[in-house]
Amino acid sequence: MTEVLRIEGLHKSFAELEVLKGIDLSVNKGETVVLLGASGSGKSTLLRCVNFMEIPTSGRIHLEGKAIGSARNGRVAYAERELTQLRSRVGMVFQHFNLFPHMTALENVMEGPRTVLKCDSSECRRRGEKYLDKVGLGWKADAYPSQLSGGQQQRIAIARALAMEPEIMLFDEATSALDPELVGEVLETMKELAEEGMTMLIVTHELGFAYTVADKVLFLSEGSILEQGTPAEVLTYPRQDATKNFLRGHNMFRLPEPQID
Amino acid sequence: MDHNWDFASVLANKTLLLIGLKNTLVLGSVCLALGLFFGLFVGAARFSGKSWLYYPATAFVELFRNTPVLVQIMWFFFAFPIIAPFKIDAFTAATLGLTLNTVAFSSEIYRAGLQSIHKGQWEAGKALGMSYWQQMRRVVLPQAVRRMLPAFMNRAVELFKMTSLASVIAYGELMYQAKVVSTISFNPIEMYTSVALIFFLVLFPATILVRRFEARDTFRR
Ligand SMILES: Nc1ncnc2c1ncn2[C@@H]1O[C@H](COP(=O)(O)OP(=O)(O)OP(=O)(O)O)[C@@H](O)[C@H]1O
Numbered sequence: 001m002t003e004v005l006r007i008e009g010l011h012k013s014f015a016e017l018e019v020l021k022g023i024d025l026s027v028n029k030g031e032t033v034v035l036l037g038a039s040g041s042g043k044s045t046l047l048r049c050v051n052f053m054e055i056p057t058s059g060r061i062h063l064e065g066k067a068i069g070s071a072r073n074g075r076v077a078y079a080e081r082e083l084t085q086l087r088s089r090v091g092m093v094f095q096h097f098n099l100f101p102h103m104t105a106l107e108n109v110m111e112g113p114r115t116v117l118k119c120d121s122s123e124c125r126r127r128g129e130k131y132l133d134k135v136g137l138g139w140k141a142d143a144y145p146s147q148l149s150g151g152q153q154q155r156i157a158i159a160r161a162l163a164m165e166p167e168i169m170l171f172d173e174a175t176s177a178l179d180p181e182l183v184g185e186v187l188e189t190m191k192e193l194a195e196e197g198m199t200m201l202i203v204t205h206e207l208g209f210a211y212t213v214a215d216k217v218l219f220l221s222e223g224s225i226l227e228q229g230t231p232a233e234v235l236t237y238p239r240q241d242a243t244k245n246f247l248r249g250h251n252m253f254r255l256p257e258p259q260i261d
Numbered sequence: 262m263d264h265n266w267d268f269a270s271v272l273a274n275k276t277l278l279l280i281g282l283k284n285t286l287v288l289g290s291v292c293l294a295l296g297l298f299f300g301l302f303v304g305a306a307r308f309s310g311k312s313w314l315y316y317p318a319t320a321f322v323e324l325f326r327n328t329p330v331l332v333q334i335m336w337f338f339f340a341f342p343i344i345a346p347f348k349i350d351a352f353t354a355a356t357l358g359l360t361l362n363t364v365a366f367s368s369e370i371y372r373a374g375l376q377s378i379h380k381g382q383w384e385a386g387k388a389l390g391m392s393y394w395q396q397m398r399r400v401v402l403p404q405a406v407r408r409m410l411p412a413f414m415n416r417a418v419e420l421f422k423m424t425s426l427a428s429v430i431a432y433g434e435l436m437y438q439a440k441v442v443s444t445i446s447f448n449p450i451e452m453y454t455s456v457a458l459i460f461f462l463v464l465f466p467a468t469i470l471v472r473r474f475e476a477r478d479t480f481r482r
């Protein structure tokens with residue numbers, strides 16, 4: 001089994017505030033890993049360190065077996081070019097979609113291949129159409145984001161990230177900004193990706209999704225991984241009090257009822 | 262009050278007025294082009310947040326926003342030649358005053374336009390692997406410029422009206438030509454009425470255009 005992502009001893013501080021306190025994590029090819037945790041526990045920060053939207057304070061990130069950055073006198077230095085190159089290999093889906101409003105759905109999906117990968121125009125088009133079809137929105141190719149529902153916008157944003165043909169996909173609460181009736185279509189798209197063998201690291205509060213789709217669930221608390229295991233282990237038989245409290249607060253979790261004493 | 266309106270004397274001097282209109286348009290266009298060009302750099306300097314760029318740019322903007330244009334023009338014409346080693350003609354003085362003023366105001370439009378673009382847009386570009394300039398060029402500027410367009414057009418209309426201030430240093434734009442002609446032909450009433458009308462005829466279509474753009478500020482729907 002090949003390891004796509006390895007995180008070693010990741011620390012991240014914002015000024016005085018230490019948000020991540022030494023994270024070790026490994027994600028294998030084709031695995032779906034779900035990250036849970038209370039608000040402010042550092043889930044977004046962890047994801048954003050993986051594609052270097054935030055620069056780690058210390059620790060090391062490896063993609064496909066290769067360490068990012070170069071170590072010099074005990075510190076890791078990152079060249080801007082290396083980081084933009086790395087980001088093109090890691091897909092990210094945001095809570096608020098962040099589609100480009102001045103581009104059609106198809107143009108949004110083609111933008112990465114075109115501007116970053118410098119694909120020729122027929123290849124850009126091929127990828128654009130392929131990934132729009134994949135999320136079931138080929139028929140909306142010429143629509144602008146403002147003409148689409150939230151669920152459709154998020155699926156386009158997923159297609160935009162997929163068009164880069166990344167090695168891993170990161171999802172930061174991809175359904176939290178959606179009306180409840182639109183959550184399903186986005187989760188369905190994510191589930192299909194997982195079944196097709198996409199490697200994914202997902203932050204979500206949809207525990208039902210985590211239970212049925214994840215290979216591994218991690219519970220993050222105050223910047224450390226407090227508990228991890230299969231969905232059944234973490235979600236139905238949590239060992240730590242923090243995890244139990246967190247799960248008690250999530251009434252969406254119905255499948256099956258958690259066994260909390 | 263009885264006034265016998267007589268526009269014949271205005272028409273008799275229409276060549277002088279047309280020269281004035283041409284000079285007005287030249288002065289306005291030159292100041293607009295230079296002002297928008299340099300304004301982008303001053304605006305970007307303020308947007309950058311780098312203090313060695315931010316503070317000088319801010320000082321410049323505040324200086325020009327908080328002094329009257331008339332004073333700026335007079336200053337460049339009368340005071341500037343004393344500290345500068347070269348003579349300065351009316352056109353240059355007016356151009357300096359109006360251009361620097363336009364730089365100051367347009368830089369604010371650029372800055373506000375860039376700031377109005379949500380941070381998530383930069384991030385979406387960055388996450389795809391775009392460099393800072395690719396994010397700027399492909400994602401941010403196309404959206405920002407659309408939002409700035411009405412403000413720039415308003416500014417352009419203001420600028421063309423302000424060119425009339427150059428008459429105080431005897432630059433031969435429309436207002437100055439009218440003043441000269443009216444003192445010779447004793448028809449200030451008809452003359453200034455005509456000047457107002459000419460400005461209106463040139464600028465009114467422009468403001469209509471601005472309103473059109475404001476109406477379609479949002480993206481196609
Ligand atoms: N750029 C930043 N500057 C300063 N502090 C930050 C920054 N980003 C995050 N933080 C702080 O880091 C902590 C963790 O934030 P993070 O967004 O990672 O939490 P989260 O687990 O994603 O929470 P949520 O469920 O609310 O999204 C919070 O206290 C937050 O205020």
Ligand SMILES: [Mg+2]
Nearest residue numbers: 043044045172
């Ligand atoms: Mg978050």
